Amino acid sequence: MATKPRSIFEDVNTTEKQAVTTGGIDAKGQGARRGIRAWLCVLFALVVLMIAVGGLTRLTDSGLSITEWKPVSGALPPLNAADWQVEFDKYRAFPEYQEQNKGMSLTEFQFIYWWEWGHRQLGRFVGVVWALGFVGFAVTRNIPTGWTGRLLFIGALGGLQGVIGWWMVSSGLEDGMLDVASYRLATHLGLAFVILGVIAWYILRLSRRSSDLLQARRLGNPALARWAAVLIGVTSIQILLGALVAGIDAGRAFPQWPLMADAFLPPDPLSLTPIWRNFFEDAGLVQFMHRMTGYVLFALGIFVWSRARKSANAQTRFGFNMVLAMMVLQMLLGIVTVLYSAPWHVAIVHQFGAVVLWVLVMRARFLAIYPLPQSVRGASK
Structure with a gap:
């Protein structure tokens, strides 16, 4: 049977149009980008607050008031007069009290203790917010492709910051020291800014689609x-x-x-x-x-x-x-x-x-x- 000639306009006017799929880069593995971005914004705000509280802790000479590092049990402050006296006695055994704050009252000690305790408690809270967010997004499989390592990196930096924080404080408890070593303080603050910068960069990346960033x-x-x-x-x-x-x-x-x-x-x-x-x-x-x-x-x-x-x-x-x-x-x-x-x-x-x-x-x-x-x-x- 002979094939009937077709008009050159027939493909445009009568042929069924083929569906076009756009955004191939964004089609898979995007996860809960908005949710993760919001979570990172919360972490960002907490780190900024952490830097401010850390600065005030330094300016009030409160950083050496807690002389031990207890990541878990240290979350509880002294609960009675006897507990307060124990903490005060520990502080009085170190150079800052003996050479700079000799004669300090228990009430004055409590003031600097609360600053340092608040600083450490805020650090614990930041860790909990990171852990809950990461586990939640991971369990629900809402982490975008390629982002698991990045989010784990933030947690690793936070853990390292806790270790460096104690490394810094311990320097001020050594003989002849009235304050923490300045280079250790610089390391501690420098890492805080690194963490802040990494979070900020990730927030910026998550604020736009992968295809938009590529273009x-x-x-x-x-x-x-x-x-x-x-x-x-x-x-x-x-x-x-x-x-x-x-x-x-x-x-x-x-x-x-x-x-x-x-x-x-x-x-x-x-x-x-x-x-x-x-x-x-x-x-x-x-x-x-x-x-x-x-x-x-x-x-x-x-x-x-x-x-x-x-x-x-x-x-x-x-x-x-x-x-x-x-x-x-x-x-x-x-x-x-x-x-x-x-x-x-x-x-x-x-x-x-x-x-x-x-x-x-x-x-x-x-x-x-x-x-x-x-x-x-x-x-x-």
């Missing part, structure tokens, strides 16, 4: 992302130096700016032996390093911001605008902290400013790698 990366600015990575590195160094300043109360040593004791350099910056101790224990030199690194960071921030101004993406440009604005504010807070000899309420605001700056720099780099979609009008001309 956005093709429009990213690798050079700007590399400079943002350098900015993150220098910011990290500055945060660690800030911890060294806090560890030896160096912020109260020279209440003058821009000079130190009417000179560019502090007096006798290398008087301790061996010489390496000066970079951790000399109040003048440690504060000087923090100041100088702040200037370097600010100059680098301006340079990276000038590069970001050339970005075609408005949201990316705005992300780096926020970084520069926060740098200006943070530098002003640092100057005020120095001029007023680091009162606790100013010092804690300065520390919180470091948290905000850290997150903004992370977000700016994320936008450089994965720019948000925009209309033609939003692009720079």
